[in-house]
Amino acid sequence: MTRRKLVAGNWKMHGSLAQLAELDAIAAAARANPQVDVAICPPFTLIAAAAARGDLTIGAQDSHQNEKGAHTGCVSAPMLREAGAKLVIVGHSERRTDQRESDAEVYAKARAVIAAGMIAIVCVGETEGERDAGRAAEVVERQLQGSIPADGTATQLVVAYEPVWAIGTGRTPTVGDVAAMHASIRTKLGDMLDAEAEGVRILYGGSVKPSNAAELMAVNNVDGALVGGASLTAADFVPIIEAAARA
Structure with missing residues (x-):
């Protein structure tokens, strides 16, 4: 199955009204590459102003359940x-850690986002200690099981795999590690969502930048990226x- 690539920017706690000027060139790039879906998730305070600027898809970084x-x-x-907002990030590792969000809370948030007619980008990922202990796949599969609504469809759900130890550190897993984890996620989604699983996009996140984007986008089952600092x-x-677009 051919899945459209999605590149979503997470501005986190950055941005101002003045910085929304960056969206004009981003929107132009989205129009120039219509085979790719592009979104920006600014802070809550900027969503309405960002959405009013034009045709770029705007999302949010969290939602209450x-x-x-x-x-x-x-x-x-x-x-x-x-x-x-057209989509919402839920379960980002920074919220799982800083706000101690559980899989059950992420699940409830994903259901609320879908019920409101938006796309839920559900984040999963292991810590460095969990990877070093050989438990990365186990941890991610557990998060998927607890966070993904089993009745979700490919038009309602996106999964973002973000190894916690790579977010904002400049480090990335090897291409082989990314391929293995995305394949594992695809298999787990198949167990949970049956036929819908093949249509669910799996994004890679964690220090995605211009210098490594092409390599990451070429990996099987990498259907785009959730981008932090490089989306600003x-x-x-x-x-x-x-x-x-080239992948």
């Missing part, structure tokens, strides 16, 4: 959709989009 309620400081999936400027992000 409840539609509304007494949850001070939280934002629900319907609120995000109303602001202009068009100068770094556009070459990654172009690498995905």
Whole structure:
């Protein structure tokens, strides 16, 4: 099955109204490479303004699992959709670690995002200690089992594999390691989602940059990238989009 590449930028806690000017060149690159889906996930405060700039897909970095309620400081999936978001990252390792989010919470958030009519990008990945102990595949399979709604479809779900030890460190696994993990994820999705599994895109994340994007995009079962720091400027992000288009 041919799956469209998706390159999604996660701005994390960076960005300002002035920085949204970067989106113009990113949107132009998306139009020039229509075979690739491109998205930017800015902070909550910038979603509406980013969505109003044009036709670039805008997403969010998190969502609360409840539609509304007494949850001070939280934002629900319907609120995000109303602001202009089309997809939402859930279960990023920084939230699993810093906010101690469990697989069950990530599962509930993914369901809420899908119920609101958006795409859920569900993040999974092992720590350096887990990889060194030979438990990387086991950990990722457990996260998938606990975080992915079993009734999700390929149009509603994206999986992002981000080895925790590679995020923001400049380190990346070998191409062989990436291929093995993405194949393992594909197999696990097949066990969980049956026929839908082949259509679910699996992104690689973790220090993706212009210099390694082409190599990563060529790996079997790598259907795009979830990009952190390199998504903050068009100068770094556009070459990654172009690498995905060539893959």
